[in-house]
Amino acid sequence: MTLLSVNLNKIAVLRNSRGGTEPDICRAAQTCIENGCGGITVHPRPDMRHVRPEDVRALAAMLRGRVEYNIEGNPFAPPRGGYPGLIALAREVRPTQVTLVPDGDGQITSDHGFDLSNDLERLRPLVDELNAIGCRVSLFVDSGPQDFAAAKALGVQRIEIYTGPYAEAFAEGEPDAVLADCAATARLAQQAGLAVNAGHDLSQANLGTFKAAIPGLAEVSIGHALIGEALYEGLASTVRNYLQILR
Numbered sequence: 001m002t003l004l005s006v007n008l009n010k011i012a013v014l015r016n017s018r019g020g021t022e023p024d025i026c027r028a029a030q031t032c033i034e035n036g037c038g039g040i041t042v043h044p045r046p047d048m049r050h051v052r053p054e055d056v057r058a059l060a061a062m063l064r065g066r067v068e069y070n071i072e073g074n075p076f077a078p079p080r081g082g083y084p085g086l087i088a089l090a091r092e093v094r095p096t097q098v099t100l101v102p103d104g105d106g107q108i109t110s111d112h113g114f115d116l117s118n119d120l121e122r123l124r125p126l127v128d129e130l131n132a133i134g135c136r137v138s139l140f141v142d143s144g145p146q147d148f149a150a151a152k153a154l155g156v157q158r159i160e161i162y163t164g165p166y167a168e169a170f171a172e173g174e175p176d177a178v179l180a181d182c183a184a185t186a187r188l189a190q191q192a193g194l195a196v197n198a199g200h201d202l203s204q205a206n207l208g209t210f211k212a213a214i215p216g217l218a219e220v221s222i223g224h225a226l227i228g229e230a231l232y233e234g235l236a237s238t239v240r241n242y243l244q245i246l247r
């Protein structure tokens with residue numbers, strides 16, 4: 001079964017638009033858990049427009065041991081972009097998984113993954129540290145062939161396939177080529193001993209087709225569409241709908 005990790009960034013965006021505490025990110029997490037999600041994802045960014053360090057801590061305190069906790073982000077300090085506090089936060093709250101993402105500071109959202117041929121050496125000390133504190137490490141990657149064996153040798157346990165291009169192709173009614181590319185990527189990673197996650201712009205419309213094409217898909221993290229759909233259907237029933245698709 002593929003684990004559903006609900007990304008709560010958009011709850012924080014709504015709250016931050018007014019300041020204050022509503023909508024409450026821990027209450028949203030509680031609803032997701034009560035309705036069967038297997039994980040909660042957050043992605044702090046340097047501009048603090050989404051979840052903030054205090055949210056990461058509050059969620060850690062309420063989630064501990066109940067469902068998986070996945071913290072995403074770019075751990076590198078400027079000028080390469082990123083949120084240098086990410087590793088310190090991971091050290092503090094010990095999430096189940098840290099997903100490293102090569103976001104630039106100006107990006108509205110994540111739009112590309114690591115190039116393992118260039119990035120692995122600078123990732124090495126971070127992967128070592130995250131493994132030492134007991135966090136599973138996942139690397140956000142574009143679909144396509146990469147040296148997954150080298151990532152495995154570095155101590156990485158998973159990749160997360162960036163599914164933005166798949167979602168776009170699906171919306172245009174022509175998902176087959178991108179889907180085949182994602183499936184080939186997943187196979188290569190699995191053959192190298194890595195488990196495969198996926199995320200970005202997955203939705204109730206496009207998730208079933210994706211899941212059917214990727215045997216052994218370990219986890220999907222979904223936020224933007226899920227929180228948007230929850231405005232119409234309610235968060236509880238939206239989470240249940242996603243779980244139905246993932247069965």
Ligand SMILES: CC(=O)[C@@H](O)[C@H](O)COP(=O)(O)O
Binds near residue numbers: 101
């Ligand atoms: C890595 C990834 O694809 C997600 O973390 C994505 O960045 C979440 O989207 P927002 O942070 O824009 O809500």
Ligand SMILES: NCC(=O)COP(=O)(O)O
Binds near residue numbers: 041072199200201223
């Ligand atoms: N890792 C992807 C994620 O957490 C959610 O992405 P999105 O559904 O908000 O596009």
